[in-house]
Amino acid sequence: MAGNGRKLALAAVLGALMCASPVKAQDGAASFAQDLTNCAGAVAAHAGIDVLAYPSGASGEWADVLGDIIAAMNREEGVQGMTGRYAASAARVHWVEQPRDAREAAANECRVRFGRG
Numbered sequence: 321m322a323g324n325g326r327k328l329a330l331a332a333v334l335g336a337l338m339c340a341s342p343v344k345a346q347d348g349a350a351s352f353a354q355d356l357t358n359c360a361g362a363v364a365a366h367a368g369i370d371v372l373a374y375p376s377g378a379s380g381e382w383a384d385v386l387g388d389i390i391a392a393m394n395r396e397e398g399v400q401g402m403t404g405r406y407a408a409s410a411a412r413v414h415w416v417e418q419p420r421d422a423r424e425a426a427a428n429e430c431r432v433r434f435g436r437g
Contacts, residue, residue, distance in 0.1 A: 355433070357410075360430075
């Protein structure tokens with residue numbers, strides 16, 4: 321029964337993310353939670369990384385960017401820990417379905433916004 325609850329929660333997050341505009345800046349006073357989870361999903365989709373299983377200390381260009389975004393998510397209220405990872409995983413599903421050039425553009429924009437540059 322707990323698995324069904326998790327699936328329903330993930331479906332709700334996915335539904336909310338699908339209605340959101342991808343990779344757009346939010347109001348300066350607003351939370352970055354949506355931007356961060358969307359970016360984590362875009363980077364994970366572009367790099368072929370499973371955001372739920374992403375290990376701490378992974379290496380590589382995109383793994384480092386994803387690590388920076390996950391670290392920022394862990395500081396952002398509402399998307400710390402697995403909550404943020406589930407939301408990012410739902411965003412990854414969205415980005416996997418987008419054209420490769422759109423995924424790459426989004427991932428690069430996210431690297432500039434939230435990565436080490």
